Amino acid sequence: MGASSPTFELREHARRHQMTSRNTAPPERICDFHPSLWNDFFIRYEPEPLQISKECMMVKEEKLKEDVHMLFKKFNTTMIKKLTLVDTLQRLGIDHLFEQQINIAINEIHEGEFDSCSLYDVSLHFRLLREYGLRVSPDVFNKFKGENGRFHKDTINEPKGLLSLYKAAYVSVHGESKLDEAISVTRHHLESLNGSLKYPLSEEVKRNIQIPYPRILKRIDAPFYIEEYSEEQECNPSILELAKINFNFLQRLHQLELKDFCRWGNDLYKELELSYSRDRIVECYFWAYTVHYEEHYVQARLILAKHFVLASFLDDTFDMHATLEEGRKLNEAIQRWEENAIVLLPGYLKRYYIRLMNAFREFEEELKPEHKYRVSYSRKAFQNLCKHYQQESEWFHISYIPSFEDHLKCSVISAGTPMLCVASLVGMGEEATKEAFDWAIGCTSAVKGCGEVTRFMDDLAAFKHGKNKLDVANCIESYINQHDVKSEVAIAVMDNLVEDAWKTINQDRFDRRALLPVVNRVVNLTKSMTLLFHDKNDHYTFSHGNKDRIHQQFVEPIPL
Template sequence: VFLQRLQELDHDIEAQIETLKKEVSKMLVSKTENPLTKVDLIDSISRLGVNYHFEHEIDEVMQQIYKNYVVNGEINIEANLSTVAVLFRLLRQHGFHVSPIVLNKFKNLQGNFNERLLSDVEGMLSLYEASHMMVQALHKNLPRLEARRYISIYEQDPSHNEILLTLAKLDFNKLQNLHKKEFGNICKWWKELDVSSKLPYVRDRIVECCFWVLAVYFEPQYSQARKILSKVFGITLIIDDTYDAYGTIDELELLTEAIERWDISCLDDLPESIKLPYKLLINLYEEIEQEMIKEEGKSCCIKYSIEEVHIFFPNYYQHPETNIFHFEQKRGHVSSFLECYMNQYDESREAAIHECQNRIIDNWKDINEECLMPTKVPMPFLRRPFNLACFMDVFYKDEDNFTHSGGIMKTSIKALLLDPYKKSVRAYMTEAKWFNNNYKPTIEEYLHVSAISCGYSLMTITSYIGMGDMVTEDIFKWATNEPKFLRAISIGGRLMDDIASNEFEQKRGHVSSFLECYMNQYDESREAAIHECQNRIIDNWKDINEECLMPTKVPMPFLRRPFNLACFMDVFYKDEDNFTHSGGIMKTSIKALLLDPVPI
């Protein structure tokens, strides 16, 4: 009875959330001669953490504002400081190129902001937030932490919208319950591995790993992605600590070679001391591979592919001994297009295949035409079935790689998953050799290797795996080719880590950090090395900022994952390594997001 009551309560809350979402959506799409009236609404929606429900509506309003009020990159409005500053920040956050020159109207002849503005508390606060955008990240706080903090602030605002506030509270608590269950499942998995007793040298930080992943994406549709990334994060922590704090150079050589070969039989060649880390790594990726195949099998898109769109894909029936046609007829199946055509026109199988291929070409022409602007529906919704067609074109070209999921399907999944990991392990091995040989690399050598060993590229690519059919081959190609955006995030993150954890790492024995490399190469003090490090971090944030402005190299959802990784570093590595020493701000943040619900 108790469980039934809980389910009924969850259903009631879900229904209430849906009703409130409709009301907020109406506010966003309501017709108005002045779209600027929606600026504060969009800002509140975003800061309360419910903007993920209204991405399309918000995007349309921001596009309209940009079109009407931005000329040659300059905001052209007459408004108070608060409105101008908030608008500047929102436009930047949404990737629009806008110049901060609009803020000059609030300055005096000496270039300083007018003293009379000091009494405008709201305006000055908005100005501070907007000014922060010029040199640093678009919005460096973590969305969930910002939402938890801002709900309390917004509630105290006499002008708050009660519908929006209630939605934010209910939505936060709903997500908190989901995230709590996910954390529980991952912690149970970790406990079953018995890492703390079997591998006592490994930092026992699975809760912190999950929390980091929650920073990457919190939305409910990415629950499976969080599960995958959390497990990879946990096992990578084991591998990282094995290279950093446990294995001898000879053992690590063997481990690296085994990971390059990626075969469970390599266990026989490994010493007992490092067999378990390797086994855990291999088993995890086998689990992920099977999960991916299974998830594709559950997908309604794939089901439709198999049952209904045989006609859609080129060269589909070229190999009668291996393709789906032969298999389906052997097991007993409704007639395919080929049988129907052969029966209706009394033609040969070859003629039927030829007709099938011609129709495929015609259908691709229709697909291309429908993708030209203006489209009937927004492009993201065309992209889903288009990606489905591309999937079929790749994996059904010579045989049914869905039913017989070996061959190209298995090879593609393995390459997608394993290549980034092998690259990271090579970097770990290089650092282990440097440490073993007491070699101090040049700054250039250090940054080249540490940009890989820090793991941001690996985590970014892994984060895309569970994101469903919105991920294309081009996204993975972009991520694996060391784009400027990922390099800036990787180096910036590594440098923040070097400042925060340098003393601890050097005490336990670790490869030279950027600080030691800089001090050695230029014969400078530690203070000078830290100063240089901080300047480079600022420069990297400028690059990150620039890469987030439209037109972006890849859609914003795929920039957002590594961007959130960088924000996590900025929050939790600003003063110390809150991952390794997980007290203080880390503990407080986990409590706020996972344990303390928002009072309704």
């Protein structure tokens, strides 16, 4: 939901209906969100003792990292082995341990001559370089096509190469229709071959058909690939052991963080007594964790997780409880952002407002002196989110369905992720520059793309399961209303717009390569939306769909 004052068109609509939204009582809102699936589980949870001590684990990890460093030197003159090594580290979720070596390797590969007749090799080269912000022409795939423009028969019968091409085609940008065609062709053939494939390739194909690899969160995929990698002929024992140890080591750190975060969140819910709001403390931490799982991003992870919680309260207040007048007062107070604005608020929102302001003060206190300015950016983004929630509230209270274009101007912001893109940078290191904050707060390119993916996927999930009759019209309904088309047509349009938004995000890796570490956090947040709304389901509101994933990430260690 969201905006501060109705447009002229909206005011005329209200006048014609002989109603002033300022004195219109909203329908009674009934909240039926299921309670937390976790309660105090992670507060009480005590994991089994590790198979080896933390100290031994750290010593072992350092030794294994040295072994992998030697592989980079060993493969210095063998381009495809270097590419395969980078891909393996990425898929096992341990590439963050070798950022410097990988960057050097990728730049050397880009500057060198690459000529291969293997579809697997060419596709891997294409995908990895593009993921690191380096341009590669899709013409590299022409050699695998006949004069009719179709892929050769021997090409489409080679599953490993097909899968590599399928992955590569998902890092396309606008205007690359040949890659769109490649997705369609490879997906069709992979689906037809899947019944005859052997493990572990069969499992990898199955997961990629559900969510293609460039949109999979590597930390979420790592436990699956660790098991599969152990069955591969090319499996390197040092890399495999390092992946297992690092996963378990980070899991212990995340368990301790989650214990403290749940204490903070549970206390907050009890204090605020906003019973209409979704209790999703663990899910908020999980969401932030998908953006920043690495050890050195603890501050960024926790600040982002708290933004998730505070925004979730705000969202549910506008959606499920506040009258129009209460929403206006809440928006006014948040726009003013000063303690004396609390007098504007009804009693039940005063504590939320106090805790909101205190939380942002605490964020600032946690940061280095030279980074404190960052909180002003996240506060501005939070205020903008609130403004757009209020705009949707205005629409809802006069049953107004805006044009599709007007809807998106508002609802891409009210999707919440543009604010979270800014919040995700607050606790990062020196890579989060003032230039990065100016880029993020502007909600252009990848940040806007992230908001679009969120909005379209969220509304597709809501439309599939039947929108709450008290919700504002979603973008699908606006499109149907404006263009007078059937729902199937509107859904197909939204699916295509999701793909367009991803192409915009991919393009930003080239256009903002100097900001690539920051752009990649936006990419991670967008990937988390693919997970959150997978198969047109809302796994935040109806959080049972993510329970097994959360358990896998925070409870189940990898057997050593």
